[in-house]
Amino acid sequence: MLDQKLIRENPSSVEENLSLRGKVFNISHIHELTVKKKEIDIEISNLQSESKKLSKLIGQEISKSLNNNSQEINELKNKGNKYRTRISEFEEEKRILDNNLYKEILSLPNFPSKDAPIGEDENNNVVIKTWGDPLKKGNLKSHWEIGERLNLFDSTKSTKISKSRFITLIGNGAKLERALINFMLDIHTKNGYLELIPPALVNSESLQGSGQLPKFSKESFNCSNDDLWLSPTAEVPLTAFHKNEIIDFKLLPIKYVAYSPCFRREAGSYGRDTKGLIRLHQFNKVELYWFCDPCKSLEAHKSITSDAESILKKLNLPYRLVDICTGDLGFSSSRTFDLEVWLPSSNSYREISSCSNCLDFQARRSSIRTKTNKKNQYIHTLNGSGLAIGRTMAAILENGQQTDGSVKLPDALVPYFGSNFIKTT
RNA sequence: GGAGAGGUGGCUGAGUGGUUGAAAGCGGCUCCCUGCUAAGGAGUUACAGGAGGUAACUUUUGUCGAGGGUUCGAAUCCCUCCCUCUCCGCCA
Numbered sequence: 420m421l422d423q424k425l426i427r428e429n430p431s432s433v434e435e436n437l438s439l440r441g442k443v444f445n446i447s448h449i450h451e452l453t454v455k456k457k458e459i460d461i462e463i464s465n466l467q468s469e470s471k472k473l474s475k476l477i478g479q480e481i482s483k484s485l486n487n488n489s490q491e492i493n494e495l496k497n498k499g500n501k502y503r504t505r506i507s508e509f510e511e512e513k514r515i516l517d518n519n520l521y522k523e524i525l526s527l528p529n530f531p532s533k534d535a536p537i538g539e540d541e542n543n544n545v546v547i548k549t550w551g552d553p554l555k556k557g558n559l560k561s562h563w564e565i566g567e568r569l570n571l572f573d574s575t576k577s578t579k580i581s582k583s584r585f586i587t588l589i590g591n592g593a594k595l596e597r598a599l600i601n602f603m604l605d606i607h608t609k610n611g612y613l614e615l616i617p618p619a620l621v622n623s624e625s626l627q628g629s630g631q632l633p634k635f636s637k638e639s640f641n642c643s644n645d646d647l648w649l650s651p652t653a654e655v656p657l658t659a660f661h662k663n664e665i666i667d668f669k670l671l672p673i674k675y676v677a678y679s680p681c682f683r684r685e686a687g688s689y690g691r692d693t694k695g696l697i698r699l700h701q702f703n704k705v706e707l708y709w710f711c712d713p714c715k716s717l718e719a720h721k722s723i724t725s726d727a728e729s730i731l732k733k734l735n736l737p738y739r740l741v742d743i744c745t746g747d748l749g750f751s752s753s754r755t756f757d758l759e760v761w762l763p764s765s766n767s768y769r770e771i772s773s774c775s776n777c778l779d780f781q782a783r784r785s786s787i788r789t790k791t792n793k794k795n796q797y798i799h800t801l802n803g804s805g806l807a808i809g810r811t812m813a814a815i816l817e818n819g820q821q822t823d824g825s826v827k828l829p830d831a832l833v834p835y836f837g838s839n840f841i842k843t844t
Numbered sequence: 845g846g847a848g849a850g851g852u853g854g855c856u857g858a859g860u861g862g863u864u865g866a867a868a869g870c871g872g873c874u875c876c877c878u879g880c881u882a883a884g885g886a887g888u889u890a891c892a893g894g895a896g897g898u899a900a901c902u903u904u905u906g907u908c909g910a911g912g913g914u915u916c917g918a919a920u921c922c923c924u925c926c927c928u929c930u931c932c933g934c935c936a
Contacts, residue, residue, distance in 0.1 A: 457894090460894070460905090461894075461895080464894070464904065464906085465904085465905090467905060467906085468904060468905070470916080473916065473917090474862075474916055475862080477916050478863065478916090481862075495916065496916045497916085498916075499915090500915090500916065503916075503917095665891095795892085
């Protein structure tokens with residue numbers, strides 16, 4: 420959520436900043452609402468002050484005169500009655516105004532960072548660096564072909580259970596999933612992150628707090644009997660973990676790592692990545708999350724990104740680091756570095772982690788602050804996948820494939836998986 | 845799912861219509877006493893927002909789970925909702 424004061428006092432700078440996203444933003448209506456809100460707030464506050472004084476006076480008069488029905492007292496009561504009517508009129512107006520204002524202000528995305536490359540869409544993203552040697556040979560199998568041959572997962576049967584875009588992991592596939600989760604959690608916890616396993620169902624307020632609502636309700640699964648949704652990413656419960664809190668400044672930064680299943684409707688992606696592990700309605704993810712001193716989020720962003728990178732390096736998977744351009748930034752993010760892993764079968768890099776600095780955008784929506792110099796200040800939040808498990812498995816299968824049909828696993832995984840090969844049984 | 849109890853400041857806990865933002869205790873902070881510690885004494889201590897001032901600060905509003913209502917005035921009365929706890933049932 421953007422700062423209301425800024426919208427009220429400097430609407431043109433708000434429009435300018437937002438338009439870096441490559442679209443035209445006209446906030447004149449929102450601006451008007453903020454100005455009006457301010458006026459009404461002051462008016463109500465003044466009336467309440469008067470009315471409060473009067474009520475005290477009446478109390479005093481009654482206790483003095485021992486007669487609470489004298490003419491003077493009745494006159495005072497009448498006066499008070501008038502205040503009450505006027506206040507409730509203003510309050511009704513304020514209620515409507517607040518509703519409208521909130522709806523609109525919650526639909527505005529975050530400002531892109533001045534450092535983000537300017538551009539319209541993903542074609543303008545900037546590759547910062549590449550790591551490792553991408554495997555480029557003929558005759559390379561896709562991970563779903565490998566998985567099928569080694570009987571690691573089954574999507575056809577999963578369609579019977581649920582519908583398309585669900586997967587059942589089998590045998591070594593399930594074991595590899597488990598190994599990857601443990602491997603990642605171990606590395607991150609050794610690296611100073613506190614592990615959490617949050618609820619997978621989250622309420623609307625939590626989704627609103629991290630930016631998925633009100634704009635992206637079609638992206639998440641909703642439980643119609645309750646005000647609960649299947650969490651699309653651990654970012655949601657992790658943000659909400661400290662909702663409505665003032666965090667002790669000495670505790671910052673707070674670094675969490677959370678393994679969680681993630682559920683996404685993938686509305687509008689029909690026909691894309693229909694095979695394999697790349698785009699599923701349900702997938703596992705290990706998520707990194709920081710609550711950080713607002714003065715230090717730029718360094719924190721580098722740090723969280725390199726923490727995610729460290730997993731790819733340890734798994735020896737070729738990847739590249741991409742600076743997301745202003746037009747391609749997510750709703751809540753001011754700057755995002757994507758990590759893209761090499762998938763030889765499609766001869767391309769695919770997103771496996773997205774590391775975002777949301778500045779105070781989510782903190783404002785979720786009301787998470789810290790006290791510095793006796794003043795409360797919104798903290799900054801950062802999130803990054805570390806990593807998406809299914810896509811990591813796809814990358815391991817494709818990059819480790821051998822001519823005999825087996826898959827060689829990265830050495831770092833051996834203690835977790837118990838073997839350095841997956842072969843047909 | 846059924847029955848009951850309850851939600852008050854950092855915590856415990858009083859308060860059932862009037863200068864009550866809220867007794868008391870614990871905790872916190874400051875000072876005094878003391879060779880140090882302990883004990884003791886005095887004082888102080890909710891939070892959030894707005895307006896004004898460079899600032900120390902001043903002023904104002906709101907907040908006793910949330911939202912409505914009654915009233916000149918609500919922590920206190922009425923309604924709705926949420927949450928927590930206990931017992932029973934069911935259950936991984």
